Amino acid sequence: MKIGIFVGTAGGTSMKIAKALAKEFDVDSDDVINMEEDFDDVEQFEDYDVLFLGSSTWGKGEVHFSWVDPILELESEKPDFSGKTVAFFGAGDCKKHGEHFCSALGKLHTTFTGLGATAIGFIPKEDYLYEFSLAEIDGKFCGLGIDEHNEKGKTKERISNWIEVLKSEL
Numbered sequence: 666m667k668i669g670i671f672v673g674t675a676g677g678t679s680m681k682i683a684k685a686l687a688k689e690f691d692v693d694s695d696d697v698i699n700m701e702e703d704f705d706d707v708e709q710f711e712d713y714d715v716l717f718l719g720s721s722t723w724g725k726g727e728v729h730f731s732w733v734d735p736i737l738e739l740e741s742e743k744p745d746f747s748g749k750t751v752a753f754f755g756a757g758d759c760k761k762h763g764e765h766f767c768s769a770l771g772k773l774h775t776t777f778t779g780l781g782a783t784a785i786g787f788i789p790k791e792d793y794l795y796e797f798s799l800a801e802i803d804g805k806f807c808g809l810g811i812d813e814h815n816e817k818g819k820t821k822e823r824i825s826n827w828i829e830v831l832k833s834e835l
């Protein structure tokens with residue numbers, strides 16, 4: 666089971682999650698792909714059975730800009746991702762941007778499950794305070810959101826709890 670971690674980040678907060686995941690799941694640094702710096706082609710996703718996919722949220726609930734072209738390409742080329750397992754993570758701000766808190770996770774979820782991938786790592790939405798989020802799917806949060814602006818003290822525990830969820834589902 667080969668794991669790849671793909672992350673779009675501006676300030677490095679989402680990379681912090683990526684690095685914790687890499688350490689815990691023993692993922693080589695070459696398999697931690699910074700979307701802005703290391704990503705060239707959607708074929709890179711093909712190398713992995715399990716994809717941990719991260720993005721902070723921008724604009725009004727948008728993915729980090731480094732994800733925009735890959736998502737367009739995936740949605741037009743429609744590679745078959747059935748058989749792949751995906752999980753989503755990313756940073757946001759539930760107070761200033763509570764109208765779209767961590768919505769990038771929901772956008773990634775739509776794209777990758779639309780290609781046939783199986784999503785894991787849903788957690789109770791009750792851990793978060795927000796008005797609206799595309800990450801809320803079927804009454805759960807579709808991955809790990811962290812908020813270093815308002816809830817920094819929860820980050821460590823949120824990451825380790827989520828790792829346990831992933832381990833139980835993989």
Ligand SMILES: Cc1cc2nc3c(=O)[nH]c(=O)nc-3n(C[C@H](O)[C@H](O)[C@H](O)COP(=O)(O)O)c2cc1C
Nearest residue numbers: 674675676677678679721722726757758762766767
């Ligand atoms: C212009 C702007 C728009 C933002 N829009 C959102 C948003 O819609 N939803 C959200 O949860 N956070 C939003 N944020 C907060 C960022 O996602 C947050 O700062 C996050 O920690 C950045 O993580 P990164 O360091 O991984 O890029 C926004 C921040 C800025 C400056």
